[in-house]
Amino acid sequence: xHEFELIKKYxxxxxxxxxxxxxxxxxxxxxxxxxxxxxxDTYVQGNHFLNFKNPELVIKKIIRSSLSDLICKGVKPKYYxxxxxGNNKAFTKKNMAxxxxxxxxxxxxxxxxxxxxxxxxxxxxxxxxxxxxxxxRIVYRNKSKIDDxxxxxxxxxxxxxxxxxxxxxxxxxxKLSNYFINQYYKPEIKYFLTEQxxxxxxxxIDLSDGLISDLNKLTTQxxxxxxxYLDKIPISKNLYSILNLKNLLKKNVISKGDDYQILFxxxxxxxxxxxxxxxxxxxxxxxxxxxxxxxHKSSIIDxxxxxxxxxxxxxxxxxx
Numbered sequence: 001x002h003e004f005e006l007i008k009k010y011x012x013x014x015x016x017x018x019x020x021x022x023x024x025x026x027x028x029x030x031x032x033x034x035x036x037x038x039x040x041d042t043y044v045q046g047n048h049f050l051n052f053k054n055p056e057l058v059i060k061k062i063i064r065s066s067l068s069d070l071i072c073k074g075v076k077p078k079y080y081x082x083x084x085x086g087n088n089k090a091f092t093k094k095n096m097a098x099x100x101x102x103x104x105x106x107x108x109x110x111x112x113x114x115x116x117x118x119x120x121x122x123x124x125x126x127x128x129x130x131x132x133x134x135x136x137r138i139v140y141r142n143k144s145k146i147d148d149x150x151x152x153x154x155x156x157x158x159x160x161x162x163x164x165x166x167x168x169x170x171x172x173x174x175k176l177s178n179y180f181i182n183q184y185y186k187p188e189i190k191y192f193l194t195e196q197x198x199x200x201x202x203x204x205i206d207l208s209d210g211l212i213s214d215l216n217k218l219t220t221q222x223x224x225x226x227x228x229y230l231d232k233i234p235i236s237k238n239l240y241s242i243l244n245l246k247n248l249l250k251k252n253v254i255s256k257g258d259d260y261q262i263l264f265x266x267x268x269x270x271x272x273x274x275x276x277x278x279x280x281x282x283x284x285x286x287x288x289x290x291x292x293x294x295x296h297k298s299s300i301i302d303x304x305x306x307x308x309x310x311x312x313x314x315x316x317x318x319x320x
Contacts, residue, residue, distance in 0.1 A: 025221060026141045027069045027205065037133045039069035045125040050166055052086075052125055055095045056102035057185035059127075063106045066129035068189045068206040068260045073140075074198035075133035076191075079115040082129055085122035110191055137198055142221040144203040144265040150226060150289040151274065153190045153262045155236040156211060158183035160256035170246065179238050187260035196277050197264065204264035210257040212310055216298075218263065219291065225298040228289035230254075230308060251300070251310050265291055 015021035020031040029038040043049060043065075049058045067077045082103075084091070107113065115132070162184025164170040165177050172180075189206075197204060205214050211233070219226055233254050235243075243250055266274060271287070278285040292298075299307045 022140070028073055028075075028138065030073075030138050032136075035134045035136055037070060037073065037075045037135060037138060039066060039131045040128065041066045041069065041131075042126060042128045050163075052090050052095070054185070055090075056098040059099050059102045060106060061185045061187065062127050062129055063103070064187050064189050065206075065208060065258075065260050066131045067110060067112070067191075068187070068208070068262075070131050070133045071189055071191055071194050072197070072204045072206040072262045072264070073135075073138040074194055074196075074201070074204075075135045075138060076194050077110060077112050077131050077133045079113050079132040080129055081115050081117050081132075082127065083118040083120070084125075084127045085120040086125040087121060087123050090125050091119070139198050139201045139204040139264065141203055141205050141218060144218060144222065144224060144291050145267065146224060146291055146293045147268065148202055148265040148291040149268055149271065149287050150215070150228065150291060151264050151266060151285055151287050152207070152211070152234065153193065153283060153285050154188055154259070155234050155239065155284070156207070156259050156261065157235050157239050157250075157253040157256065159187060159258040159260075160253055161239060161242060163256075163258065170242075172242065172245070176238060176242070180242075184258065187258070189260050190262055190283055192281050193262065193277075193283055196281065197262065200266045200270040200273055200277075201264040202266055204262055207259040207261045207263050208257060211255040211259075211263070212300075213255065213257070214263055218265070219298075223294055225292045225294060225296045226289055227292055227296070227298070228300045230300055231303040232286060232288040234284060234286045234288075251308060255310055 012024055015024050020029055022030060027039055030036070043062050045052060049061060052058060063080065066080065070077045103114065158180055161170060162180035162182070165172070165180055166184065203218055205218050207214050215226060230251060235250065235254065239253070242248065243253070274285055300310060302308050
C-alpha cells in the first residue's frame with residue numbers, strides 16, 4: 001500500500017477536526033492561532049542510512065533532513081526532540097560522545113536547542129526527530145498556480161553519488177569521494193533562505209524522496225501538471241565530471257532523493273526578485289520548469305526539445 005493510500009484510509013479522519021493538521025497532506029502541523037509549526041521524521045538503519053560506522057555523520061544527516069521540513073516552509077527551527085532505539089553495540093560511550101559533539105555543532109550552526117527525547121533498547125537502530133518552529137504564516141505544499149515557475153535550490157544528484165560510493169558501486173579518487181560522501185551525510189540545507197521564501201513562493205517542499213516524486217506531491221492535490229527542462233536542472237561541477245568519467249546519464253541521477261534542497265513554485269513576476277535574493281544570499285536558485293493545467297501531460301524536455309522518460313522517479317513509501 002502506498003503511503004498516501006495508507007494515510008487516506010486509516011488516519012485522515014482522525015485529524016478532520018483540526019485545521020492545523022492540514023488534512024495530513026503537508027509535511028508539517030501548523031497551528032496558526034499559536035504560530036506553532038511541527039514536523040516529525042523517523043530514520044531506520046538500512047532504509048535511511050547504511051550503517052552506524054560514523055554516528056557523528058549519521059546524526060548530522062538526520063537532524064538536517066528534519067530541519068529542512070520547516071525551512072522549506074519559511075520557518076526557522078527553534079527546538080528539536082530526539083528519540084533513539086538501539087542496543088549496547090550502537091549506543092556505546094564512544095558513540096554517544098561523538099553524537100553529543102555532533103549535535104552541539106548542529107545546534108550552533110542552526111541556532112536550535114534540544115528540548116527532550118527518549119531512548120529504547122532494540123536490536124533495530126532507528127531515530128525519530130520532532131522539529132518545532134514558530135511563525136505567523138507558512139508556504140503550503142499544494143498552493144501552486146497554473147503558469148507558475150518551478151525553482152530548485154542548490155544542486156541535485158550529489159547525495160546519490162555519495163551513497164553509491166559508500167555502497168562500493170562507484171570508485172573514484174579519494175578527493176572526489178570525500179566531496180560526494182559529505183554531500184550525502186551533510187546536505188547543504190538552505191537555512192538563510194528561510195525568511196525570504198514566504199515572500200515569493202506559492203508552494204514548496206524539501207527534496208527528500210527525489211525531484212519527480214516530490215514534484216508530483218506538489219501538484220497532485222490540485223491535479224496540475226508540469227514541464228521540466230533537463231538541461232536547466234542544476235548539478236555540481238563534480239557531478240558533471242563523474243557523468244563524463246563513468247559514462248552516466250544526467251537523467252538517471254537527478255531524481256534519486258536525499259538532496260534536501262527546496263523545490264518551490266512562484267509567479268513569473270517574481271523572477272527578478274528571486275534572482276536578487278539568490279545573489280544577495282549567495283544561494284543557488286534555478287528556474288527549471290513551469291506548472292501547467294490538466295490539458296497537458298507532465299513532461300521532461302531535453303535540450304533538443306524532445307520529451308524524455310526518467311525511469312527512477314525517486315523513493316516511494318510503500319507498505320506490504
